[in-house]
Amino acid sequence: MxxxxxxxxxxxxxxxxxxxxxxxxxxxxxxxxxxxxxxxxxxxxxxxxxxxxxxxxxxxxxxxxxxxxxxxxxxxxxxxxxxxxxxxxxxxxxxxxxxxxxxxxxxxxxxxxxxxxxxxxxxxxxxxxxxxxxxxxxxxxxxxxxxxxxxLVKTEAELAYQRQAAAIADHAMSEVLSRVRPGISELDLAGIAARALGEAGGEHAAIPPMVVSGERSALVHCMASRRVLGRGDVVCIELAGVVHRYHAVLMRTATVGEPGPRVREVAELQKQAHLAAVAKTAPGNAVQEPEDAARAVLEPAGLHGNRCHRIGYSLGVAYPPGWLEPMTMVQGDPHRFAPGMSFTVEPNLHLPEEGFGLKLGETVECTSTGPRTMTALEHDLFVV
Missing domain, CATH: 3.40.350.10 (Creatinase/prolidase N-terminal domain)
Structure with missing residues (x-):
C-alpha cells in the first residue's frame, strides 16, 4: 500500500x-x-x-x-x-x-x-x-x-499539516521553557526539545533544536553546547515541529531570573517589531514590507544594525540541511504575499558587545483576510 x-x-x-x-x-x-x-x-x-x-x-x-x-x-x-x-x-x-x-x-x-x-x-x-x-x-x-x-502557495491540506506541526512546536517549546533553570545545560534543553517534539508526533527536522545562553545567546545560529545555565542568563531556543515533512518553526527567549532593564527594553522593542512585521504580511503586500515595518520600530532605537538576518522566508516541505523556500523578505525579492503562503517572521537580534541576543519568531500563514500566526504562545520574554 x-x-x-x-x-x-x-x-x-x-x-x-x-x-x-x-x-x-x-x-x-x-x-x-x-x-x-x-x-x-x-x-x-x-x-x-x-x-x-x-x-x-x-x-x-x-x-x-x-x-x-x-x-x-x-x-x-x-x-x-x-x-x-x-x-x-x-x-x-x-x-x-x-x-x-x-x-x-x-x-x-x-x-x-x-x-x-x-x-x-x-x-x-x-x-x-x-x-x-x-x-x-x-x-x-x-x-x-x-x-x-x-x-509557494500551499493547499489547505498542506497548511493543515503545517498547523499540526506548529502545535507540536508549541508543545515542545512549552516543555523546554518549563525546564529552564540554573544548573541545566544547553545540551540538556536541546535534548528535552527533541524528546518533546518526538513524543508529540514530530518527525526529524531539517535543523535540530538550537539552544544558546548567556553571552552565547548572541551567537544566534550556534548549536547547543555543554554550557551550564546560571542566574541572569538569557536563553534563546529555536525548534521546528514537522508533519509529513511540512515544517513550522518557533523561536522564543527566556531569562533565568528577572532580566535587567536593557534586556527588557530590547525585548519589548523586538516584540513591537515582530508584531508590526506580521501585520504587513497581508495579501498583495510586497514581501519587503515586513522588513520595512520592523526597521521603523528598531532603527530609532539604534537596533536595526543588530538584526541578524532577513526577517523571514517561505517555509514548507524540508530536509536537512535547511528549510528555506525561495521567497525571502528582502529588498529586491519580486514576490507578493498571497493567500496560501506560509513563512517565518523572526526579527532576531544579536548584541554581542552587550553580552546577549534575543530570538522571537514563528510560522505565519497569509489568508484572504490577512495574516494568521500558527502559534498559540505569547510573544513576551519567559522569566524563570
Missing part, C-alpha cells in the same frame, strides 16, 4: 503544474535532485540524496518522470512514491553520475533543452560539469526554482 501524505491525484496535479512551468521556461526536460522537490513531486522520503540521484522530468504534459537512484532506495521508492519509471544503480559497481548520464541519453534528451539545478547542494560542480560535457548538443539552463516556485 502506498505510504504517502496525499492522494495520487495530488502528485499528478503538481507534476502537471511543474510541466507547464517548464514549457513556459523553454525546457524539454530537467533533472530535479533537491530532496524537498523530489518528495513534493513523488512522495519519496529517504536520505538517498546524500549520493547522486535525480528525478528526470519531461516537459510534455502527461509524461511520467523517471527516478534514478541507488538500489538501496528501491524499497522506499516502492513504498512511498507513485512512480512506475525507476532506474536503480548498484553503487558498488556503477558510477552514479554515469547512471544519470545514461538515463538522460536513453530517454532521448541528449540534444534537448535541459534544465539542471545550479543552485542546489545536491548538484555538485563535478556532477554538473560531467553532465554538460556528456551532452555537447544540449542547451543547458538553470531550473533550480521551477519546483520551489510551484510550492
Amino acid at each position: 502506498l505510504q504517502s501524505a496525499f492522494p495520487i491525484a495530488t502528485y499528478h496535479h503538481r507534476l502537471a503544474d511543474v510541466q507547464s512551468r517548464m514549457r513556459e521556461a523553454g525546457l524539454d526536460a530537467m533533472l530535479v535532485s533537491m530532496p524537498d522537490a523530489v518528495h513534493w513531486l513523488t512522495g519519496v522520503d529517504s536520505v538517498g540524496y546524500l549520493w547522486p540521484q535525480a528525478l528526470i522530468v519531461p516537459a510534455d504534459a502527461g509524461s511520467e518522470p523517471t527516478f534514478v537512484t541507488r538500489t538501496t532506495e528501491a524499497p522506499g521508492v516502492d513504498a512511498c512514491s507513485w512512480l512506475s519509471q525507476r532506474r536503480f544503480y548498484d553503487i558498488s559497481v556503477t558510477d552514479p553520475v554515469d547512471a544519470l548520464i545514461s538515463a538522460v541519453s536513453d530517454l532521448g534528451f541528449g540534444s534537448a533543452r535541459l534544465g539542471l539545478e545550479t543552485d542546489a547542494f545536491t548538484m555538485l560542480p563535478s556532477t554538473y560539469l560531467r553532465i554538460v560535457a556528456a551532452f555537447p548538443n544540449a542547451t543547458v539552463s538553470d531550473c533550480s526554482y521551477v519546483v520551489p516556485e510551484a510550492r
Whole structure:
C-alpha cells in the first residue's frame, strides 16, 4: 500500500503544474535532485540524496518522470512514491553520475533543452560539469526554482499539516521553557526539545533544536553546547515541529531570573517589531514590507544594525540541511504575499558587545483576510 501524505491525484496535479512551468521556461526536460522537490513531486522520503540521484522530468504534459537512484532506495521508492519509471544503480559497481548520464541519453534528451539545478547542494560542480560535457548538443539552463516556485502557495491540506506541526512546536517549546533553570545545560534543553517534539508526533527536522545562553545567546545560529545555565542568563531556543515533512518553526527567549532593564527594553522593542512585521504580511503586500515595518520600530532605537538576518522566508516541505523556500523578505525579492503562503517572521537580534541576543519568531500563514500566526504562545520574554 502506498505510504504517502496525499492522494495520487495530488502528485499528478503538481507534476502537471511543474510541466507547464517548464514549457513556459523553454525546457524539454530537467533533472530535479533537491530532496524537498523530489518528495513534493513523488512522495519519496529517504536520505538517498546524500549520493547522486535525480528525478528526470519531461516537459510534455502527461509524461511520467523517471527516478534514478541507488538500489538501496528501491524499497522506499516502492513504498512511498507513485512512480512506475525507476532506474536503480548498484553503487558498488556503477558510477552514479554515469547512471544519470545514461538515463538522460536513453530517454532521448541528449540534444534537448535541459534544465539542471545550479543552485542546489545536491548538484555538485563535478556532477554538473560531467553532465554538460556528456551532452555537447544540449542547451543547458538553470531550473533550480521551477519546483520551489510551484510550492509557494500551499493547499489547505498542506497548511493543515503545517498547523499540526506548529502545535507540536508549541508543545515542545512549552516543555523546554518549563525546564529552564540554573544548573541545566544547553545540551540538556536541546535534548528535552527533541524528546518533546518526538513524543508529540514530530518527525526529524531539517535543523535540530538550537539552544544558546548567556553571552552565547548572541551567537544566534550556534548549536547547543555543554554550557551550564546560571542566574541572569538569557536563553534563546529555536525548534521546528514537522508533519509529513511540512515544517513550522518557533523561536522564543527566556531569562533565568528577572532580566535587567536593557534586556527588557530590547525585548519589548523586538516584540513591537515582530508584531508590526506580521501585520504587513497581508495579501498583495510586497514581501519587503515586513522588513520595512520592523526597521521603523528598531532603527530609532539604534537596533536595526543588530538584526541578524532577513526577517523571514517561505517555509514548507524540508530536509536537512535547511528549510528555506525561495521567497525571502528582502529588498529586491519580486514576490507578493498571497493567500496560501506560509513563512517565518523572526526579527532576531544579536548584541554581542552587550553580552546577549534575543530570538522571537514563528510560522505565519497569509489568508484572504490577512495574516494568521500558527502559534498559540505569547510573544513576551519567559522569566524563570
